Amino acid sequence: MAEITQLIHKYLRHNKKFPLVFCPGCGHGIVLGSLVRSVHALGLNKDDVVIVAGIGCSGRIAAYVDFNTVHTTHGRALTVATGIKMANPKLTVIAVMGDGDAFSIGGNHLIHAARRNIGVTALVLNNFIYGMTGGQCSSTTPEGAYSHTSPMGQLESAFDIVELTKAAGAAGVSRGTVYHVKELDALVADALSRPGFNLVEALTPCFTQYGRGNGFKSAVEMFRWLKDSCLPIERFEKLEDRTGKIPLGSFVRRDIPGLETRYAAMCEGVRRKKGGAA
Amino acid sequence: MGRNRVVVYPDWCKGCGICAAFCPKKVFAVGLDGKAQVVNEEACVNCGFCEPHCPDFAVMVIPENDVPETPEPAPTEAKEETL
Numbered sequence: 001m002a003e004i005t006q007l008i009h010k011y012l013r014h015n016k017k018f019p020l021v022f023c024p025g026c027g028h029g030i031v032l033g034s035l036v037r038s039v040h041a042l043g044l045n046k047d048d049v050v051i052v053a054g055i056g057c058s059g060r061i062a063a064y065v066d067f068n069t070v071h072t073t074h075g076r077a078l079t080v081a082t083g084i085k086m087a088n089p090k091l092t093v094i095a096v097m098g099d100g101d102a103f104s105i106g107g108n109h110l111i112h113a114a115r116r117n118i119g120v121t122a123l124v125l126n127n128f129i130y131g132m133t134g135g136q137c138s139s140t141t142p143e144g145a146y147s148h149t150s151p152m153g154q155l156e157s158a159f160d161i162v163e164l165t166k167a168a169g170a171a172g173v174s175r176g177t178v179y180h181v182k183e184l185d186a187l188v189a190d191a192l193s194r195p196g197f198n199l200v201e202a203l204t205p206c207f208t209q210y211g212r213g214n215g216f217k218s219a220v221e222m223f224r225w226l227k228d229s230c231l232p233i234e235r236f237e238k239l240e241d242r243t244g245k246i247p248l249g250s251f252v253r254r255d256i257p258g259l260e261t262r263y264a265a266m267c268e269g270v271r272r273k274k275g276g277a278a
Numbered sequence: 279m280g281r282n283r284v285v286v287y288p289d290w291c292k293g294c295g296i297c298a299a300f301c302p303k304k305v306f307a308v309g310l311d312g313k314a315q316v317v318n319e320e321a322c323v324n325c326g327f328c329e330p331h332c333p334d335f336a337v338m339v340i341p342e343n344d345v346p347e348t349p350e351p352a353p354t355e356a357k358e359e360t361l
Binding site for chain 2: 004005006008009012018019020022023024025026027028029030033034037178179181182185218219220223224
C-alpha cells in the first residue's frame with residue numbers, strides 16, 4: 001500500500017508549506033488524495049489537467065497539486081472552468097468547489113453549467129457550512145443545525161445537491177463521502193472519464209466549525225457518523241425508515257455530449273455550408 | 279505475524295486520530311505530543327485503511343514483501359514559501 005502515499009507525494013508541489021492548511025480531522029485532504037489517485041488511474045498527463053478552485057477551504061486544494069491550477073473568485077470557479085474548456089477542449093477541467101461556493105454564491109453558474117452540459121467535472125466538497133469565513137450557515141446546512149449565524153438552529157431547509165443538479169440536466173451526478181474512500185475514488189474517476197457536465201458531491205466533515213456546535217465530540221465521531229448514516233443507494237431504497245440516512249453512489253448517468261463537442265460540430269457544419277455555397 | 283512496516287511522518291501529522299480510531303488492529307495511538315504513533319506494528323495486516331484515510335498523507339505502510347533495507351526518506355522538507 002505504500003504506493004498510495006508515495007503516489008500522492010509525486011503529485012504535490014513540495015515547495016508549498018506543509019502540512020496542509022486544513023484543520024485536524026478535516027476531510028478535504030482525503031478528497032485531494034482521491035482526486036490525485038483518480039487522475040493517476042486514468043493515466044492523464046499532469047499538463048493536461050486543469051484544477052479550477054473557488055474561495056473557501058476547498059480553494060486551497062488547487063495550491064497543493066502540481067497540475068495547471070487557477071484560484072478564482074468566490075463562486076466563479078465554474079465560469080472560469082467553462083471558459084477554459086471552450087478555449088481548449090482537449091484539457092480535462094476539474095472545478096473544485098465547496099458547498100457555499102457551488103450552491104450559495106455560485107448557484108446560478110452551477111445550474112446553467114449543468115443545463116448546457118459543459119464538459120467539466122465539478123467536485124463539490126460539502127461540509128454543510130462556511131468553514132473558512134467563520135462558520136456561517138450555508139445553503140446546505142441541515143434544518144435545525146447550529147451555526148454561528150443560526151444559533152437557535154437553522155430555520156431554512158437545505159438544498160439536496162443531487163436532486164438539484166439532476167433536475168438542471170447534468171450528464172452525471174453522484175455522491176460519496178470521505179469515509180468511503182474507495183467508492184469516492186471510483187466515482188471521481190468515472191466522472192472524469194465521461195462526457196458532459198459531471199458532478200461529484202463529497203461529504204466531508206468540518207469539525208472545527210460544524211461538528212463542535214452540533215454535538216460531535218471529536219472529528220473521529222464525525223467520521224463515525226458518516227460511516228453509520230451513509231449507505232449505497234441500492235440499500236437505501238430498500239429501507240423503510242430513511243430518516244437521517246444519506247444515499248451514496250451514482251444517481252444519474254446520461255449520455256449527453258459536452259457543449260464543446262456540440263460547438264465544434266456546429267462550427268464544422270457552418271464551415272461546410274459556406275464552402276458549399278461559394 | 280506480519281512484518282509490514284508502518285511509518286508516520288511526524289511533521290505532517292496533525293493528530294486527528296482517524297488512524298487510531300479506525301485501525302482494525304489498533305496499530306496507532308495518539309501520543310502526548312498530539313501526533314499519531316505506531317504502537318503495535320507487528321499487528322498490521324496491510325488492510326489499506328489508514329493510507330487513503332489520512333487527510334495529511336502522513337501514514338505509509340510498506341508491506342512485508344517490499345520492506346527496503348533502509349527506511350524510506352521523509353518527504354521533502356517544507357520551504358518558507360507562502361501560498
